[in-house]
Amino acid sequence: MVKLVKKVFFFYYDGFRSMTIGRKLWIIILIKLFIIFAILKLFFFPDFLKTHFKTDQQRSNYVIEQLTK
Amino acid sequence: MEHFNLALVDWSRAQFALTALYHWLFVPLTLGTSFIIAIMETIYVKTGKDIWKRITKFWMVLFAINFAIGVATGIILEFEFGTNWSNYSWFVGDIFGAPLAIEGIMAFFLESTFFAVMFFGWNKVSKGFHLTSTWLVALGSNLSALWILVANAWMQNPVGMHFNPETARNEMVNFWAVLFSPTAINKFLHTISSAYVMSAIFVLGVSAWFLLKKRNQALAKRSMIVASTFGLIMSVFMVITGDESAREVFRVQPMKFASMEGLYHGQTDAPLTAVGFFTKTPKPEAPNANEWGPKIKIPGMLSYMAALNTHAYVPGINDLIHGNTAHNIISYYERIKMGKLAIAALKEFQLAKKAANDSVARTALKTFEANYKYFGYGYYNDPHKLIPDVPLVFYSFHTMVGLGLLFVLIFLLTLIYGLKGKLPVKRWILYVALWAIPFAYLAQEAGWMVAEFGRQPWVVQNYMPTLSAVSNINQTSVIITFFLFGVIFTVLLIAEIKIMLNQIKQLKDGGQQ
Numbered sequence: 001m002v003k004l005v006k007k008v009f010f011f012y013y014d015g016f017r018s019m020t021i022g023r024k025l026w027i028i029i030l031i032k033l034f035i036i037f038a039i040l041k042l043f044f045f046p047d048f049l050k051t052h053f054k055t056d057q058q059r060s061n062y063v064i065e066q067l068t069k
Numbered sequence: 070m071e072h073f074n075l076a077l078v079d080w081s082r083a084q085f086a087l088t089a090l091y092h093w094l095f096v097p098l099t100l101g102t103s104f105i106i107a108i109m110e111t112i113y114v115k116t117g118k119d120i121w122k123r124i125t126k127f128w129m130v131l132f133a134i135n136f137a138i139g140v141a142t143g144i145i146l147e148f149e150f151g152t153n154w155s156n157y158s159w160f161v162g163d164i165f166g167a168p169l170a171i172e173g174i175m176a177f178f179l180e181s182t183f184f185a186v187m188f189f190g191w192n193k194v195s196k197g198f199h200l201t202s203t204w205l206v207a208l209g210s211n212l213s214a215l216w217i218l219v220a221n222a223w224m225q226n227p228v229g230m231h232f233n234p235e236t237a238r239n240e241m242v243n244f245w246a247v248l249f250s251p252t253a254i255n256k257f258l259h260t261i262s263s264a265y266v267m268s269a270i271f272v273l274g275v276s277a278w279f280l281l282k283k284r285n286q287a288l289a290k291r292s293m294i295v296a297s298t299f300g301l302i303m304s305v306f307m308v309i310t311g312d313e314s315a316r317e318v319f320r321v322q323p324m325k326f327a328s329m330e331g332l333y334h335g336q337t338d339a340p341l342t343a344v345g346f347f348t349k350t351p352k353p354e355a356p357n358a359n360e361w362g363p364k365i366k367i368p369g370m371l372s373y374m375a376a377l378n379t380h381a382y383v384p385g386i387n388d389l390i391h392g393n394t395a396h397n398i399i400s401y402y403e404r405i406k407m408g409k410l411a412i413a414a415l416k417e418f419q420l421a422k423k424a425a426n427d428s429v430a431r432t433a434l435k436t437f438e439a440n441y442k443y444f445g446y447g448y449y450n451d452p453h454k455l456i457p458d459v460p461l462v463f464y465s466f467h468t469m470v471g472l473g474l475l476f477v478l479i480f481l482l483t484l485i486y487g488l489k490g491k492l493p494v495k496r497w498i499l500y501v502a503l504w505a506i507p508f509a510y511l512a513q514e515a516g517w518m519v520a521e522f523g524r525q526p527w528v529v530q531n532y533m534p535t536l537s538a539v540s541n542i543n544q545t546s547v548i549i550t551f552f553l554f555g556v557i558f559t560v561l562l563i564a565e566i567k568i569m570l571n572q573i574k575q576l577k578d579g580g581q582q
Contacts, residue, residue, distance in 0.1 A: 015189025021130060021572065022188065025137035028564060035557065036141055036148075044550050045148035048155035048540040056236070061419075063159045063237045067537055068416035069072055 073448075073536040080547040081153045081539045086521070087551060088145050090514055091558035095139025095565070097513050100214055100261055101268020101303075102132045103207035108295055110203050114196050120580050124288050125203075126191070127579065128272065130572050133188065138565040143217075145554070153547060157528050157538035162238035164230055164247065165220050172216035180209030214264075215257055222253035224529050225520070226321040232532075234418055234437055255317050256520075259310035262303050263516060266476055269300025270502070270509035273483055275573055277502035280493050285579025290492055293502075297484035304477040311473070312374065318523075319375040322530060324389050325523035328459045329466040330371055331361075332385040335393065339383040341370035342467070347460050386459070390452045401452030408447025411440035445532045457525040465518035472512035479505055 019026070049059045106128050113121035147169070150158045158165070186194060186202035194202075223229075229246030230239040241247060273296045279289035319326040327333075330342060333351070342364055349360035369379030382396050392400025414437035421430035449455060483502060486492045492499065526534045 011189060011193065012185060015185060018189075021568070022133070024568065025133060028561075029137050029140060032561070033141060036144055040145065040550075040553075041148055044546065044553075045145075045152040047151040048153075048542060049159060050151070059159060060236045060238070063156050064415065064419050066156050066541070067160075067237060068412050068419070 074539075074541075074544065075536065077542070077544045077547065078536045078539050080544055080551060081149075082535055084153065084547055084551045084554065085146070085149055087554055087558070088142075088149060089517065089521070091554070091562070092139070092142045092146065093513060093517055094510060094562065095135055095142060096214070097264035097267045098135045098271060099132065099139060099210050100264040101266070102128060102135070102272070103203075103210050104265060105268055105272055105295060105299055106132055107200075107204045107207045108299060109292075110200050112295070114200050120287055120291065123578055123580070124291055127288060127576055128292070129187065131275070131569055134565060134568050134572065136184075138561050138568075142558070142561070153540055153542065154528070154538050155540040157533060159237060160239060160533055160538070161223075161529065163241045164223055164227075164239050167241060167244065168216040168220045168247075172213050175212065180206055180213065183209065211261055214261055218257045218260055219248055219253045221520070222250060222256040223247055224527075225256070225524060226250055226252035226317070227529055227532060228252075232441060234415055234434060235422065251313075252317050252321060255310055255314040259307065259314045260516075262307040262310055263473070263513065265303035266300055266307050266473070267509040267513055269296040269303065269480065270476055270505050272296035273300065273479070273502045274504075274506035274509075277499040278573070279576075279579065281496065281499050281503070283493075285576050286493065287580030288576070289579065290487065290490075293483055293492060294487045297480045297487060300476065301480040301484060304473070304480055307473060308477070311470070315374050316376070319383070322524065323384055324386065324455070325457065325462065325519075326375065327384065327386045327389065328457045328462040328523055329519060330383075331459055331463040332371070332383060333387050335383055335385040335388040335396070337372065337380050337382045338369050339371035339375070339381075340366035340368045341374060343367050344467075347463070351459055386456055390456070401446065401455055404443040404446040405449055405452060407440040407443040408445060408449075410447070411437050411444045412447040414440065415444075441532075443531060445527060445529070445534050445537070448534055448537055455526060457523050462519055462523040465515040465522065469512050469515040469519060472508050472515070476505065476509065476512075 016022075016026075049062070053059045053062060106125055109121060109125040109128065113125055150165075183202040183205040186199060187206050190199045190202060227239070228250045229241060229243035231242045232239050247253065272292055276289040276292040276296065279285045280293075315326070315329075318329070327335075330339075331345075331347065331351070332339065343366065345364035345366075346362045347360060348362045351360065371383055372381040373379045375381055375383050384393060384396060384398055388396070388398050390401050392398050392403065414433045418430055418433035418437055421427075421433055446455070479498075479501060482498055483492065486495050486498060524530060526536065528535045528538045
């Protein structure tokens with residue numbers, strides 16, 4: 001089991017180390033994920049119902065109010 | 070409608086549309102090239118010829134670039150559900166939650182696990198295991214597409230649910246009805262087959278460039294044979310599923326169907342407009358808003374497309390607005406009345422529940438359930454506001470179909486010339502293949518514009534229009550994020566094009582024979 005885990009680990013480790021274009025792509029992916037989750041999600045995309053209401057009952061009441069106004 | 074901030078609705082729609090259109094620039098290439106690569110690697114394993122390994126690895130690099138740039142762009146759409154479309158998110162609750170959860174857990178993990186083997190596993194794992202991994206990546210990416218398309222299909226044709234008036238949520242009562250609805254099946258099959266066609270055009274076009282430059286000709290010729298064969302087969306599938314999809318649209322979204330053809334007045338033996346254009350933008354209020362330039366029509370074809378019968382009656386926009394008793398079409402005026410009853414009844418039900426007045430609640434619930442079918446219509450007073458942008462839907466539909474048919478011809482010609490060994494000398498077809506690439510993207514976007522703009526003003530057909538779906542948030546933040554996304558996505562797109570062009574230009578070991 002330990003041998004297998006080691007094998008899998010080194011498979012990924014060697015793979016990442018020998019990347020060429022892959023390194024550039026991974027940098028792009030990581031920058032993108034940072035922008036998406038650390039900036040966009042935090043500052044621009046709060047979950048409206050989760051942040052404005054504490055319970056599902058309150059959320060239901062609010063949505064029904066919006067739907068029937 | 071007066072109490073809705075329509076500017077906020079429009080900006081929210083624009084933001085979502087921008088995100089979705091950009092996201093869809095990356096996805097089809099992933100869906101299709103994953104299978105093309107799997108086919109190429111299969112040929113390599115079967116023949117043992119090194120050229121096929123080099124071919125596979127080259128296209129794998131382009132696949133990886135597209136995948137890396139495109140990955141997670143779809144997550145922003147999910148953010149937008151929660152922030153900008155909170156009423157909608159709540160309303161569709163269980164229906165969206167299940168498919169998207171399955172997408173994330175199953176398909177993504179399947180894809181990303183075997184992705185590593187695909188890239189790191191050359192000469193480290195057996196040929197068979199590597200090939201299996203490549204096929205599993207293709208399967209995984211297409212399974213991702215399945216679940217999101219099932220969710221979108223439900224928006225077009227809501228089935229398998231029960232609306233709970235106490236929680237204002239649609240609760241899934243039949244998962245299989247949602248998964249196997251004819252709308253979902255046709256949407257999935259047509260979307261993926263069109264993605265395969267687009268990917269085949271991409272491979273064809275890039276290979277054509279190599280032949281025009283007289284570089285990597287061995288790779289290019291072989292790639293073109295694979296791409297044109299795959300593309301041709303998938304084109305046939307795309308046309309068949311497109312035809313089935315149109316019939317499904319006729320059945321469940323007759324207003325969209327009429328808009329696709331710019332059909333204002335219903336008729337039997339309805340012709341399909343092969344080529345046509347509006348000389349005047351039709352005003353939906355004008356009963357004879359039907360200003361056309363010269364048209365090339367195919368007699369009876371629209372009726373056939375709708376109902377497999379060239380004499381079938383196809384209702385026009387005005388039949389839907391005003392009703393047509395001869396063809397059992399209930400008018401939008403009637404639907405609006407029933408919708409208003411449903412909205413009022415839901416309000417009354419809520420108030421009665423709060424006041425613990427069970428008999429009033431029961432009566433209100435009965436009224437609500439009797440009229441719920443047309444709930445969304447109750448937000449409107451003028452039925453003409455329920456007509457989508459007809460020219461936009463018309464031109465998108467005809468652009469998509471026209472280009473789709475053109476691609477069939479391109480695949481046929483490149484396959485014939487390819488099998489005869491004449492591709493390097495037929496430079497005109499090489500230029501056609503190369504320049505088809507941007508048009509393949511245009512066809513993809515046009516298809517989604519038909520699907521989504523054609524559904525307007527609905528976000529959930531008949532039940533929820535976009536104006537009641539948006540969150541009550543600051544319009545300024547929506548405007549800011551609209552332009553922010555415009556910049557971010559454009560930067561990503563430029564990065565992808567640059568990196569891809571570099572890889573294409575740098576390729577040296579593609580062989581010459």
